[in-house]
Amino acid sequence: MTTAIIVAAGKSTRMGAGTDKAFLSLGSKPVLAWSLLAFERCPAVDRIVLVVRKDQQLAAKAVVRMFGISKLQAIVPGGNRRQDSVLAGLDACDIDTRYVLVHDGARPCITSDVIGEVVKLVKRTPAVSVGRRMTDTVKRVEKGITVSETVNRDTLWTVQTPQAFQTKVLRDAYKALGKKEVTDDCQAVEMAGGQVKIYETNIPNFKITTVEDLQIAGALLK
Secondary structure, X not given: OEEEEXXXXXXOHHHOOOOOHHHOXXXXXXXXXXXXXXXXXXXXXXXXXXXXXXXXXXXXXXXXXXXXXXXXXXXXXXXXXXXXXXXXXXXXXXXXXXXXXXXXXXXOOOOHHHHHHHHHHHOOOOEEEEEEEOOOOEEEOOEOOEOOEEEOOOOOEEEEEXXXXXXXXXXXXXXXXXXXXXXXXXXXXXXXXXXXEEEEOOOOOOOOOOHHHHHHHHHHOO
């Protein structure tokens, strides 16, 4: 079984106090609904676990009902850190979940086709992340706004979600992590000595963090 954990429990601090970007309107749907529907329509995904802020569980249930998400397994409250929310999602997965995908609910441009390709790849390798090669020139700025050096971008990638794992690999990586913090789930696998591969895509899949991002996503998803 393949289970997708959609994480939407962040504080949305850059959107303004009291705002939960997962439930903001994006075209005809809330931000979160776009990701839910992409996983719902992907034949390679069997179940969905949704992780939201504790005070948004009722709102999440309403979105699920409104858009007919039949694969939903559970809605669970998230933790203080993203990795705590992912662990809460893992705990809610069925025991027979062999592969698990973790996706940021604030990345509404994800497509069912990309999800399916990531699932294919994780069946052959322990961990996979969607990613893109860096094409911009990269500068290191160590203090203030003064450039320290130009970084060679030839081996640099930006990574996105979903990230997919053979379930035991991710569980073991987080168990070994202890109290350390990571910025994404693949980093936990890397720190445990595991191998991570990238599925390359040029399809826009950015994370909404500001009002401007919301406007750009709205234009892309028309």
